[in-house]
Amino acid sequence: AQTVTQSQPEMSVQEAETVTLSCTYDTSESDYYLFWYKQPPSRQMILVIRQEAYKQQNATENRFSVNFQKAAKSFSLKISDSQLGDAAMYFCAYRGSGGSNYKLTFGKGTLLTVNP
Amino acid sequence: GAVVSQHPSWVICKSGTSVKIECRSLDFQATTMFWYRQFPKQSLMLMATSNEGSKATYEQGVEKDKFLINHASLTLSTLTVTSAHPEDSSFYICSAREIAGADNEQFFGPGTRLTVL
Numbered sequence: 001a002q003t004v005t006q007s008q009p010e011m012s013v014q015e016a017e018t019v020t021l022s023c024t025y026d027t028s029e030s031d032y033y034l035f036w037y038k039q040p041p042s043r044q045m046i047l048v049i050r051q052e053a054y055k056q057q058n059a060t061e062n063r064f065s066v067n068f069q070k071a072a073k074s075f076s077l078k079i080s081d082s083q084l085g086d087a088a089m090y091f092c093a094y095r096g097s098g099g100s101n102y103k104l105t106f107g108k109g110t111l112l113t114v115n116p
Numbered sequence: 117g118a119v120v121s122q123h124p125s126w127v128i129c130k131s132g133t134s135v136k137i138e139c140r141s142l143d144f145q146a147t148t149m150f151w152y153r154q155f156p157k158q159s160l161m162l163m164a165t166s167n168e169g170s171k172a173t174y175e176q177g178v179e180k181d182k183f184l185i186n187h188a189s190l191t192l193s194t195l196t197v198t199s200a201h202p203e204d205s206s207f208y209i210c211s212a213r214e215i216a217g218a219d220n221e222q223f224f225g226p227g228t229r230l231t232v233l
Contacts, residue, residue: 043207045160045224091159102148102213104222106159 006107021077023092031097040088087114122225139210145190146212154207200232
């Protein structure tokens with residue numbers, strides 16, 4: 001079974017600074033998808049960024065980027081120019097390559113605090 | 117687009133009663149919907165996968181007779197917590213996978229907070 005590990009229960013960053021959230025995963029599959037989700041206090045899950053394992057280029061969405069290391073099974077999220085609105089719980093998630101396997105496996109989450 | 121709603125957003129019930137939670141895809145058709153449970157300050161745990169017109173597939177350790185799931189149409193799935201007890205109090209989240217969309221994204225509902233007294 002696939003597992004997702006987020007080793008940082010909590011992180012904090014100063015406004016306008018950069019922070020990196022760690023995520024590692026374990027899988028025997030060669031093709032899969034990885035995601036970072038944000039869950040603010042409203043508890044609505046928001047997709048931040050996704051990465052297809054077959055793509056070597058790291059995904060980027062505005063201030064959010066990932067460092068995807070397939071051999072190391074590592075998928076970290078970098079938030080640049082942190083804003084107060086970035087404060088939330090961040091979950092790393094894994095999904096298999098398809099067929100009937102569209103299930104998401106989530107890590108335990110990292111609570112990010114942004115200090116003004 | 118790609119909006120998922122849940123109703124109710126919160127519910128309080130007495131122990132022993134049943135509660136139904138609805139999950140609707142408002143602007144797309146969802147062949148598959150997922151039900152998650154989230155305890156305070158914890159991650160999302162998948163309870164079951166629901167496919168339109170067929171029986172739900174439950175994760176190991178989830179009581180199918182306790183958590184009844186019905187996916188009667190391409191836009192609606194329901195989760196019924198039967199004979200609810202205080203330990204069933206939790207935050208329940210659904211997500212939906214769009215038929216015509218990219219096959220690697222799920223859209224999440226806003227969640228339902230269930231409190232069993």
